[in-house]
Amino acid sequence: MPNLKDIRRRIRSVKSTQKITQAMKMVAAAKVKRAENKVKSSRAYSEELRILFRDVYEAVKNQISELEDFRYLDLLRQRPVKTVGIVVLTSDRGLCGSYNATIIKQALLLGKRYEAEGLTPKYYLVGNKAIRTFASMGQSDILGTLGNISSAPSLHDAHTISDALFDAYHRREIDAIQVLYTRFVSMISYKPTLRPVFPLKGVIDEIEHIILPEDGHVHEVEQPGSPTTSETLLEPNPTNVLETLVPLYLSNQIYIALLEGSASELAARMTAMSNASNNAADMIGKLTILYNKARQAAITQEILEIVSGAQALS
Numbered sequence: 001m002p003n004l005k006d007i008r009r010r011i012r013s014v015k016s017t018q019k020i021t022q023a024m025k026m027v028a029a030a031k032v033k034r035a036e037n038k039v040k041s042s043r044a045y046s047e048e049l050r051i052l053f054r055d056v057y058e059a060v061k062n063q064i065s066e067l068e069d070f071r072y073l074d075l076l077r078q079r080p081v082k083t084v085g086i087v088v089l090t091s092d093r094g095l096c097g098s099y100n101a102t103i104i105k106q107a108l109l110l111g112k113r114y115e116a117e118g119l120t121p122k123y124y125l126v127g128n129k130a131i132r133t134f135a136s137m138g139q140s141d142i143l144g145t146l147g148n149i150s151s152a153p154s155l156h157d158a159h160t161i162s163d164a165l166f167d168a169y170h171r172r173e174i175d176a177i178q179v180l181y182t183r184f185v186s187m188i189s190y191k192p193t194l195r196p197v198f199p200l201k202g203v204i205d206e207i208e209h210i211i212l213p214e215d216g217h218v219h220e221v222e223q224p225g226s227p228t229t230s231e232t233l234l235e236p237n238p239t240n241v242l243e244t245l246v247p248l249y250l251s252n253q254i255y256i257a258l259l260e261g262s263a264s265e266l267a268a269r270m271t272a273m274s275n276a277s278n279n280a281a282d283m284i285g286k287l288t289i290l291y292n293k294a295r296q297a298a299i300t301q302e303i304l305e306i307v308s309g310a311q312a313l314s
Contacts, residue, residue: 003294004291004294004295004298007287007290007294008291011284011288011291014280014283014284014287015280015284017276017280018276018277018280018281018284021273021276021277021280022273022277024095024269024273025269025270025273025274025277028266028269028270031152031266032263032266032267032270034152035151035184035259035262035263035266036184036187036263036267038152038259038263039256039260042256042259045252046252046253046255046256049249049252050249050253053245053246056242056245057076060238060242061076063238064076064077070243071243072166072246072247074169075166075198075199075250076242076246078199079175079199080175081119081175081176081199082175083119083120083121083173083174083175083176084114084120084122084175084176084178085123085143085165085168085173085177085178086107086121086122086178086179086180087123087124087126087161087165087177087178087179087180087181087254088103088107088123088124088125088126088130089103089127089130089179089180089181089182089257089258089261090103090125090126090128090130090261091127091128091129091261092127092128092129092149093128093129094129095269095272096268096269096272097268097271097275098268099182099190099264099265099268100129100130100133102182103130103180103181103182103192104129104130104133106180107123107130107180110180110194111123121141122141122142122143122168122173122174123143124142124143124144124145124146124161124164124165124168125142125144125145125146126145126146126147126161126258127146127147127149128147131147143164143165143168143173143174144164144168146161149258151265152262153255153258153259153262155251155255157258158251158252158254158255158258159251161251162247162250162251162253165177165254166250175199176199177196177197177198177250178194178195178196178197179194179195179197179253179254180192180193180194180195181195181258181260181261182260182261182264182265183260183264184263184267186267187271188267188271190260190264190267190268195257197250197253198250
C-alpha cells in the first residue's frame with residue numbers, strides 16, 4: 001500500500017496542475033471567440049478581394065508585356081515551376097493538442113510529394129514550433145522565419161511575410177507561393193489547408209484550397225466561381241491599379257491564413273486544456289480513493305495492534 005504522505009503530495013501536485021490548465025482554458029476561451037469573429041468577418045473581404053483581383057487579371061492578362069515600370073510584373077508572368085515556396089503556419093507555444101504536430105506533418109508530407117514530382121520545396125516558417133522542429137531536423141531549404149507572433153496577428157506580420165516571399169520570387173529562388181495553414185471550422189474542428197497564391201494559374205484556373213488528409217494527397221478541392229464577363233475599366237491606368245492591388249492581394253492571402261491559424265490554435269488549446277482539467281479531476285478522484293483506502297488500512301492496522309496488545313496484557 002502506498003505511503004499516505006506520498007499520496008497527499010501527488011494529490012496536491014495534480015491540483016496545482018489542474019489550476020494551471022483551468023486558467024489556460026479560461027484565457028483561450030476568452031480569446032477564441034474574438035478570433036472566431038475576426039476570421040468570419042475577414043473571410044468576406046478576402047473572398048471579394050480575390051474575385052476583384054481575378055477579374056482585373058483577366059482584363060489585363062493579354063497586356064502584361066505592355067506594362068511599364070511595374071514592380072510586381074514577375075508575379076503576373078507565367079513561368080515553369082521548378083521550386084515551390086511553402087509558408088508553414090504554426091504557433092509559438094505548445095499545450096494545444098495536436099495542432100502543431102498536424103501542420104508540421106502535413107508540411108513534410110507535402111515536401112516529399114513535391115520531390116517525388118521532380119519539384120524542389122522551400123519553406124518559410126512562421127511560429128517557433130515550426131522553426132525549432134525544422135532546425136532540429138537540419139533542414140537547409142528555408143527561405144526565412146518569423147517567430148513570436150501574438151495570438152492576434154497583425155497586418156504588419158502579413159506584410160513582413162509577403163515582402164520576403166516577393167523578394168524570393170523576384171530573385172527566382174522560388175517559382176510558386178503556397179500557404180499551408182489550418183482553416184478554422186468550429187471550436188472543435190480545423191482542417192489543414194493548402195492555399196496557392198502564385199502563379200495565378202493555380203488561383204484563377206484551377207483551385208483555391210486543397211484540403212490535405214493524413215497521407216498528404218488532395219482530398220477536397222473548392223472551385224472558384226467563373227470570372228465575370230462584363231468589361232473592366234482600370235483608372236487611371238492598369239499599372240497604377242495593379243501597383244496597389246497585387247501587394248494588397250498577396251498580403252491579404254497571408255493575413256487571412258494567419259487569422260485562421262490563430263483561431264484554430266486557440267480553439268485547440270481550449271479543447272486540450274479542458275481535457276487536461278477533466279483528466280486531472282479524474283486522477284484526483286482516483287488518488288483520493290487510494291488515499292482513503294490506505295488511511296483505512298492504517299487505522300485498521302493500528303486497531304489490531306491495540307487489541308492484540310490489550311489481549312497480551314490480559
